[in-house]
Amino acid sequence: MLHDMYVAIGNAIKETTGATDALLTDGGEHADLASTIAFALAKQKKQAPLKIARDLAEVLAKNQALRGITIEADGPYLNFTFGSAYVSETLREALQPGYGNLPKKSTRVVLEHTSANPNGPLHVGHIRNSIIGDTLARVFRKAGYPLEVQYYVNDMGRQIAIVVWGFDNLDSAQQEGEKEDAHIARVYIEANREIEKDEGITRQVNILMQLVENGDAATVKKFRREVSRCLEGFKVTLKDLNVAHDRFVWESDFIRNGNTERIINKLKRLPQARDDETLALDLSEFGFGNKYVIRRSDGTSVYAARDLAFHAWKGANFDRIIDVLGADHKLIGSQLQCTMKLLGEKVPEIVFFEFVSLPEGSMSTRAGKFVSADDLTTEIRKRAFEEVTVRRPELDEETRRTIARSVGLAAIRYDIVKVSPEKSTVFNWKEALDFERQSGPYIQYAHARACSILEKAGSFSECFELETDQEIALAKMIARFPMVIESVVTELRPHILACYARELADTFNTFYHFEPVLKSEGKIRDRRLTLVKAVQNTLKESLQTLGIDAIHTM
RNA sequence: GGGCCUGUGGCUUAGCCUGGACAUAGCGCCGGGCUUCUAACCCGGAUGCCGGGGGUUCAAAUCCCCCCAGGCCCGCCA
Numbered sequence: 001m002l003h004d005m006y007v008a009i010g011n012a013i014k015e016t017t018g019a020t021d022a023l024l025t026d027g028g029e030h031a032d033l034a035s036t037i038a039f040a041l042a043k044q045k046k047q048a049p050l051k052i053a054r055d056l057a058e059v060l061a062k063n064q065a066l067r068g069i070t071i072e073a074d075g076p077y078l079n080f081t082f083g084s085a086y087v088s089e090t091l092r093e094a095l096q097p098g099y100g101n102l103p104k105k106s107t108r109v110v111l112e113h114t115s116a117n118p119n120g121p122l123h124v125g126h127i128r129n130s131i132i133g134d135t136l137a138r139v140f141r142k143a144g145y146p147l148e149v150q151y152y153v154n155d156m157g158r159q160i161a162i163v164v165w166g167f168d169n170l171d172s173a174q175q176e177g178e179k180e181d182a183h184i185a186r187v188y189i190e191a192n193r194e195i196e197k198d199e200g201i202t203r204q205v206n207i208l209m210q211l212v213e214n215g216d217a218a219t220v221k222k223f224r225r226e227v228s229r230c231l232e233g234f235k236v237t238l239k240d241l242n243v244a245h246d247r248f249v250w251e252s253d254f255i256r257n258g259n260t261e262r263i264i265n266k267l268k269r270l271p272q273a274r275d276d277e278t279l280a281l282d283l284s285e286f287g288f289g290n291k292y293v294i295r296r297s298d299g300t301s302v303y304a305a306r307d308l309a310f311h312a313w314k315g316a317n318f319d320r321i322i323d324v325l326g327a328d329h330k331l332i333g334s335q336l337q338c339t340m341k342l343l344g345e346k347v348p349e350i351v352f353f354e355f356v357s358l359p360e361g362s363m364s365t366r367a368g369k370f371v372s373a374d375d376l377t378t379e380i381r382k383r384a385f386e387e388v389t390v391r392r393p394e395l396d397e398e399t400r401r402t403i404a405r406s407v408g409l410a411a412i413r414y415d416i417v418k419v420s421p422e423k424s425t426v427f428n429w430k431e432a433l434d435f436e437r438q439s440g441p442y443i444q445y446a447h448a449r450a451c452s453i454l455e456k457a458g459s460f461s462e463c464f465e466l467e468t469d470q471e472i473a474l475a476k477m478i479a480r481f482p483m484v485i486e487s488v489v490t491e492l493r494p495h496i497l498a499c500y501a502r503e504l505a506d507t508f509n510t511f512y513h514f515e516p517v518l519k520s521e522g523k524i525r526d527r528r529l530t531l532v533k534a535v536q537n538t539l540k541e542s543l544q545t546l547g548i549d550a551i552h553t554m
Numbered sequence: 555g556g557g558c559c560u561g562u563g564g565c566u567u568a569g570c571c572u573g574g575a576c577a578u579a580g581c582g583c584c585g586g587g588c589u590u591c592u593a594a595c596c597c598g599g600a601u602g603c604c605g606g607g608g609g610u611u612c613a614a615a616u617c618c619c620c621c622c623a624g625g626c627c628c629g630c631c632a
Contacts, residue, residue: 042612049612156632160632288628297630302631303632304632327558327625328626329627331628354625355626391594420567423560431566435594437580442594448594499567516590519590554594
């Protein structure tokens with residue numbers, strides 16, 4: 001609905017003025033939409049912006065395509081305020097199940113996220129990747145795209161070789177109740193300590209790496225076993241965060257199926273190839289200072305080669321490739337994009353996010369310096385359970401536990417997704433455990449409140465004629481939802497949805513405090529209940545798209 | 555040394571790509587509001603040289619240049 005208005009007004013301005021851009025912006029408190037076209041036309045028309053705006057408002061007011069829209073010139077600004085038809089149409093749309101869904105598309109999208117090395121549990125830095133990725137995935141599906149979500153398993157890296165060395169050489173039995181990924185981290189940390197003491201171990205690790213690349217059956221089996229165990233741990237962590245992957249793609253498969261060898265042969269033929277002892281690309285003409293190494297002098301491939309093979313495979317099976325990667329991958333990500341372009345392959349779009357650190361500094365799995373996602377989940381559920389128990393002592397324990405799980409999940413996911421990805425953050429227990437304003441639970445609470453009103457109301461006849469400023473403001477906020485979904489898809493910035501959901505909850509809370517619903521009567525009660533139903537549905541869709549449970553009571 | 559990202563009230567943060575009407579919100583602070591639809595809430599108030607300096611423009615938090623501070627990256631690691 002909002003999108004339709006945007007197009008109609010934009011076209012009318014362009015037709016009337018001959019401008020190529022209608023310069024439409026959000027009207028803020030002045031209007032629903034505004035245009036600054038009068039400034040742009042001032043020079044060519046040799047007229048004051050005030051006069052241009054005034055004249056244009058007069059002409060546009062007569063345009064039949066803009067019926068029902070109030071058009072006013074406020075100084076040099078052209079203000080457009082939508083009328084009652086817009087508001088009632090919004091309400092009708094927002095009552096539909098799946099409000100905000102966009103038309104089905106045929107572009108097949110593959111989205112890769114998380115892809116952490118399987119050498120220890122996921123920590124609060126990794127899950128920023130998971131939550132940005134999973135939210136994007138949900139938004140793409142809502143926007144009508146067929147989508148596959150993948151986890152790229154780095155199963156042949158040095159870290160894994162170190163883990164395997166640890167299992168072969170150290171006292172490495174799994175402890176009572178120890179989760180697989182935590183167990184692997186313990187062995188990995190211990191093995192790294194040994195490596196620092198004894199350089200000879202590095203040679204043994206190198207041998208393991210060669211054996212696995214050459215396909216030595218026993219070594220491959222060991223690598224696979226430990227990596228699989230670690231992934232089992234990850235799956236539990238991700239499930240607790242309501243994050244899901246459709247497919248786990250193993251890096252070593254691209255050696256075994258010959259794809260890496262094939263892409264290396266193609267790379268050799270590029271004019272940028274330098275095939276001396278190593279095979280590398282010279283990408284200096286594109287602004288890259290270092291060599292992009294593809295194959296070692298001993299003939300084995302490096303990560304970059306397998307990654308290129310992986311992305312070529314994705315390009316062959318999908319129309320659009322999106323990767324969510326940490327800022328430490330910016331250089332290699334750009335080199336990958338550059339090389340894919342040189343090969344004539346599809347170029348992946350990469351969503352980068354900056355690091356999460358601890359107050360005492362960067363996280364490090366190797367040094368055992370991290371806050372694991374499991375610890376965060378455990379702690380936040382505990383806190384949420386205490387909170388629910390204080391607020392709803394009459395509920396039985398089982399119900400309180402269920403609510404606490406949803407509230408905890410909401411707090412974690414929202415706390416992470418609300419921040420722009422290009423901002424680096426410092427993990428803060430106090431903020432992560434906050435269930436008040438600008439939090440996931442705050443939005444859940446607004447939704448639960450709407451549910452409660454609707455439940456008490458019973459049946460009512462729908463009424464689409466809103467009257468008061470608060471009612472109309474809320475309806476207009478609801479109207480923005482589909483365009484929010486659209487902008488997340490085009491900008492690949494999920495925090496836009498997080499901000500919107502919070503603003504919608506804010507607007508509803510204000511409405512709630514000024515406009516009685518159940519205590520009003522007749523048509524007023526009907527139209528407010530209709531509005532509450534619309535906002536409840538929109539909040540539900542927003543929350544679910546953020547991967548947060550839209551619970552009915554809390 | 556080079557490249558990328560960030561810098562917005564005491565703290566956290568939106569807006570920056572696509573320049574426009576008094577810069578968004580929260581925490582904290584001050585003052586109000588629960589016998590009334592769930593107070594995980596609402597209302598009011600104080601707090602901003604939008605890191606600094608130049609420039610472009612009728613107009614700059616937003617675009618360009620320089621500088622400062624912090625983070626990340628620059629490996630025959632992944």
